[in-house]
Amino acid sequence: xxxxxxxxxxxxxxxxxxxxxxxxxxxxxxxxxxxxxxxxxxxxxxxxxxxxxxxxxxxxxxxxxxxxxxxxxxxxxxxxxxxxxxxxxxxxxxxxxxxxxxxxxxxxxxxxxxxxxxxxxxxxxxxxxxxxxxxxxxxxxxxxxxxxxxxxxxxxxxxxxxxxxxxxxxxxxxxxxxxxxxxxxxxxxxxxxxxxxxxxxxxxxxxxxxxxxxxxxxxxxxxxxxxxxxxxxxxxxxxxxxxxxxxxxxxxxxxxxxxxxxxxxxxxxxxxxxxxxxxxxxxxxxxxxxxxxxxx
Numbered sequence: 001x002x003x004x005x006x007x008x009x010x011x012x013x014x015x016x017x018x019x020x021x022x023x024x025x026x027x028x029x030x031x032x033x034x035x036x037x038x039x040x041x042x043x044x045x046x047x048x049x050x051x052x053x054x055x056x057x058x059x060x061x062x063x064x065x066x067x068x069x070x071x072x073x074x075x076x077x078x079x080x081x082x083x084x085x086x087x088x089x090x091x092x093x094x095x096x097x098x099x100x101x102x103x104x105x106x107x108x109x110x111x112x113x114x115x116x117x118x119x120x121x122x123x124x125x126x127x128x129x130x131x132x133x134x135x136x137x138x139x140x141x142x143x144x145x146x147x148x149x150x151x152x153x154x155x156x157x158x159x160x161x162x163x164x165x166x167x168x169x170x171x172x173x174x175x176x177x178x179x180x181x182x183x184x185x186x187x188x189x190x191x192x193x194x195x196x197x198x199x200x201x202x203x204x205x206x207x208x209x210x211x212x213x214x215x216x217x218x219x220x221x222x223x224x225x226x227x228x229x230x231x232x233x234x235x236x237x238x239x240x241x242x243x244x245x246x247x248x249x250x251x252x253x254x255x256x257x258x259x260x261x262x263x264x265x266x267x268x269x270x271x272x273x274x275x276x277x278x279x280x281x282x283x284x285x286x287x288x289x290x291x292x293x294x295x296x
Contacts, residue, residue: 052261060260083262093246101226103163146235158237
């Protein structure tokens with residue numbers, strides 16, 4: 001009976017409704033086609049580098065370029081790991097990134113909670129000042145920071161790379177967490193206050209568990225930023241055993257740049273942790289980006 005009514009309604013619909021439906025379907029097909037084409041175009045360089053990383057030197061310079069290596073040379077990755085101590089470089093980067101992500105997530109969340117939920121004199125003014133710091137180039141503070149760390153005798157240690165992450169977390173991450181906190185209903189916080197919860201208890205037991213998408217977002221962004229950071233390690237690290245992957249990759253390029261298959265293998269090794277982290281947290285990352293802009 002319902003199917004009969006539906007067919008009758010479709011028959012009686014005005015013609016412009018049917019044209020609109022056909023137009024929408026065609027637009028969706030065109031959109032999907034363009035997305036597929038663009039995905040293939042942007043994937044070609046990565047695929048080419050992946051093929052070259054498991055080819056020999058002749059395969060890298062072959063003309064026309066080969067779509068598939070004649071013989072797989074997975075020993076290129078072993079060679080890239082053993083020419084320089086990339087294992088040590090990866091460990092150093094993971095150590096720095098883990099502490100930086102922890103510090104930025106924790107301190108950015110605390111500051112964002114103060115801006116989003118607490119009432120204090122000058123809150124909005126200081127929030128504007130915080131946003132204004134986003135327009136300050138890092139090169140402006142590079143020399144003062146170096147002088148401070150030099151006076152503290154922190155040069156050639158990981159402290160200049162880690163400690164600043166525990167001092168607020170950065171204006172971008174504070175802004176993202178504040179926007180997400182403002183999407184959480186006030187009724188939850190008011191109910192917790194009636195039960196006798198303090199601000200710290202509300203923050204830790206209510207706000208943070210509900211903010212997992214935003215936390216995942218800033219965790220991924222923080223990890224990627226510190227993993228590929230080149231200027232910080234270049235300025236503050238001087239010992240070979242303290243180098244991170246970005247410095248190690250640059251050293252690899254300067255020494256073995258004439259062997260692109262080894263260079264590409266080393267590049268993929270440094271890229272692997274970022275890809276794994278992004279795909280594991282992709283769902284929360286996209287959700288956090290969407291939700292942080294729902295309420296001002």
